[in-house]
Amino acid sequence: MTNLEKYNNAFIETFEITEDQLVGLKYQDIEAWDSVGHMGLVAALEDTFDIMMDTDDIIDFSSYEKGKEILSKEDYGVKF
Amino acid sequence: MIEYNKRNIRTWSLLGPSGAHGTAVMELAETNPDVLILTADLCFFSGLERFKTAYPDKLYNVGIAEQNMIGVAAGLAKEGFIPFANTYASFCASRCADQVRVNMAYMGLPIKLIGLTAGYGAGVLGATHVSIEDISLMRALPNITVISPADCTEIIKAILAAAETSDPTYIRLTGPMNMPIVYKEDYNFAIGKAVTIQKGYDVAIIATGSMVAQAQKAAKLLEADGVKCSVINMHTIKPIDSDAILEANENHKLLVTAEEHNVIGGLYGAVAEVLCKEGVHKPVLSIGINDFFAHAGSYSYQLDISELTAESMKKKILSAIN
Numbered sequence: 001m002t003n004l005e006k007y008n009n010a011f012i013e014t015f016e017i018t019e020d021q022l023v024g025l026k027y028q029d030i031e032a033w034d035s036v037g038h039m040g041l042v043a044a045l046e047d048t049f050d051i052m053m054d055t056d057d058i059i060d061f062s063s064y065e066k067g068k069e070i071l072s073k074e075d076y077g078v079k080f
Numbered sequence: 081m082i083e084y085n086k087r088n089i090r091t092w093s094l095l096g097p098s099g100a101h102g103t104a105v106m107e108l109a110e111t112n113p114d115v116l117i118l119t120a121d122l123c124f125f126s127g128l129e130r131f132k133t134a135y136p137d138k139l140y141n142v143g144i145a146e147q148n149m150i151g152v153a154a155g156l157a158k159e160g161f162i163p164f165a166n167t168y169a170s171f172c173a174s175r176c177a178d179q180v181r182v183n184m185a186y187m188g189l190p191i192k193l194i195g196l197t198a199g200y201g202a203g204v205l206g207a208t209h210v211s212i213e214d215i216s217l218m219r220a221l222p223n224i225t226v227i228s229p230a231d232c233t234e235i236i237k238a239i240l241a242a243a244e245t246s247d248p249t250y251i252r253l254t255g256p257m258n259m260p261i262v263y264k265e266d267y268n269f270a271i272g273k274a275v276t277i278q279k280g281y282d283v284a285i286i287a288t289g290s291m292v293a294q295a296q297k298a299a300k301l302l303e304a305d306g307v308k309c310s311v312i313n314m315h316t317i318k319p320i321d322s323d324a325i326l327e328a329n330e331n332h333k334l335l336v337t338a339e340e341h342n343v344i345g346g347l348y349g350a351v352a353e354v355l356c357k358e359g360v361h362k363p364v365l366s367i368g369i370n371d372f373f374a375h376a377g378s379y380s381y382q383l384d385i386s387e388l389t390a391e392s393m394k395k396k397i398l399s400a401i402n
Contacts, residue, residue: 042091
């Protein structure tokens with residue numbers, strides 16, 4: 001499974017959505033991506049990529065696209 | 081049904097004590113029709129965002145009227161409900177002292193009072209919102225069970241366990257968002273039964289609430305200096321687990337109590353009361369807030385100036401045994 005597929009699966013499983021909903025998805029666009037869902041997503045991504053996210057990055061993680069940008073940083077080293 | 085798996089435990093840690101509270105009461109609403117939730121203008125802050133949407137008929141926001149909230153909770157308890165009421169810990173204990181004393185302690189109504197941001201959790205708001213005396217006040221009242229969970233998983237377990245008893249109960253929630261994880265997997269939690277997290281033979285650190293994680297770190301630091309520590313999670317302050325304290329006294333050279341609370345009247349006092357009944361006992365080092373109000377500041381700043389970090393704990397313990 002590629003990193004992009006793993007990343008997508010974290011969203012799909014956490015929010016119980018389909019792949020076609022991912023592009024452009026933002027925090028609080030859907031009911032499941034509330035503050036509780038956000039932390040569930042972070043926990044899922046940490047588990048998937050074996051990383052520990054910084055608090056600032058957790059707060060900045062405001063969309064599907066922004067998340068990819070954050071995880072691509074040197075701190076986490078996830079290549080998409 | 082709540083699953084105590086790695087991903088959920090990390091999610092609760094990220095959410096912090098209030099979020100864990102919200103998770104627990106969602107579970108209660110799904111499983112226990114008698115449970116109702118009351119809050120004093122802290123709906124979202126107390127982790128009830130999803131609860132409000134899912135169960136609007138089970139949630140009562142009484143506004144900034146904490147004393148009235150206890151009265152409303154008492155009425156609901158008299159009608160057979162199990163009310164969980166929440167507000168800042170400082171307001172639970174000192175502002176509502178008379179209502180708690182009469183309705184919970186004297187009448188014995190099964191109100192479950194959740195003290196949010198106990199210790200320095202709301203320290204950025206200053207002394208009015210800091211709660212360093214709530215254990216002392218609550219445990220001096222007859223009939224009230226006092227619980228101080230060590231991490232977010234234990235918060236959930238404590239809230240679920242409290243719903244199963246008919247006792248008036250106070251649960252103080254310490255620690256920040258992204259709270260350190262003490263329990264990485266499921267374990268047995270029983271009100272009144274301390275948990276030995278690790279065993280040593282030199283020093284027994286009896287800790288409660290957020291200080292359990294700090295005690296674990298301190299024990300690791302001390303190990304490098306050749307000092308072996310037991311860490312005992314005293315999550316229930318009342319009724320206190322006397323057997324665990326006496327066993328620690330028997331098997332260690334020094335006892336240490338660690339609490340995010342004033343050194344007067346809290347865990348240290350409760351442990352000392354047990355030991356004094358025994359007569360001869362080992363020295364007891366008290367690590368807590370040394371009877372002062374810290375200036376407003378971040379959680380980490382206030383822990384630091386109160387010398388409640390693992391590093392400070394290590395220094396104090398080394399000084400006590402050398």
